Amino acid sequence: MTTSHDTDERLIEKGRKLFAQAWRFTHASPSIASLPPMSGQIEIAFAGRSNVGKSSLINALTGQNALARTSHTPGRTQELIFFEGPDYAPLRLVDMPGYGYAAAAKTKVASWTKLIHQFLLGRASLARVYVLIDARHGLKEVDQEIFKTLDRSAVSYQLVLTKADQVKPPELAARIAETEAALAKHPAAFPQVLATSSRSGTGMPELRAAMARLLEERGA
Numbered sequence: 001m002t003t004s005h006d007t008d009e010r011l012i013e014k015g016r017k018l019f020a021q022a023w024r025f026t027h028a029s030p031s032i033a034s035l036p037p038m039s040g041q042i043e044i045a046f047a048g049r050s051n052v053g054k055s056s057l058i059n060a061l062t063g064q065n066a067l068a069r070t071s072h073t074p075g076r077t078q079e080l081i082f083f084e085g086p087d088y089a090p091l092r093l094v095d096m097p098g099y100g101y102a103a104a105a106k107t108k109v110a111s112w113t114k115l116i117h118q119f120l121l122g123r124a125s126l127a128r129v130y131v132l133i134d135a136r137h138g139l140k141e142v143d144q145e146i147f148k149t150l151d152r153s154a155v156s157y158q159l160v161l162t163k164a165d166q167v168k169p170p171e172l173a174a175r176i177a178e179t180e181a182a183l184a185k186h187p188a189a190f191p192q193v194l195a196t197s198s199r200s201g202t203g204m205p206e207l208r209a210a211m212a213r214l215l216e217e218r219g220a
Ligand SMILES: Nc1nc2c(ncn2[C@@H]2O[C@H](COP(=O)(O)OP(=O)(O)O)[C@@H](O)[C@H]2O)c(=O)[nH]1
Pocket: 048, 049, 050, 051, 052, 053, 054, 055, 056, 057, 069, 070, 071, 072, 074, 075, 076, 077, 098, 162, 163, 164, 165, 166, 196, 197, 198, 199, 200
């Protein structure tokens, strides 16, 4: 008999293997017109406010500290950045421009915002979006705009709390509970929220396993 515990262990191992090999940067697209052609690989994108920890999360997942560029300066990634795994991995990761960066010029903000929303709505190979939320700050108004777009798209999405190392356990538990409560209005989203820390590695095996499960579901 296969128990769900066996399934969890199996997916954790599969996720570990998926990210154990060398991932590499392949494309940077400043516009929808310059997107790489769809390749038959499944794409998984990481969205979230500027500085929430998107690039750090991609580095932690792949165990490569300098794969995605991280920054102390918000608003740095203004392109869709694509990464590919080893040849057998039928998967691409997409680091998205951050939204909600108030100090940037209005025209720039408008063009990144358009790029983000067009990509989320129009990319057939996009199979999952992880929306990152800072565990210290919780949901912000600007996150709701992304949820609205994702609710209209056919893409499954899940919320990921980042920087869990920066909050005490009771605060983290409260943040998870309040975020999950807010998701009740969004049936297209996964009801569970994942707590992670790129610094300590918390949540990485589970996030890798969730992606391995998605690949299995897609027959990839
Ligand atoms: N303490 C802590 N800091 C983090 C974590 N993840 C990212 N950061 C920091 O947050 C800042 C922004 O991270 P970055 O990955 O560039 O965010 P992005 O703009 O969403 O790509 C950087 O100074 C990171 O070192 C984390 O898990 N824990």
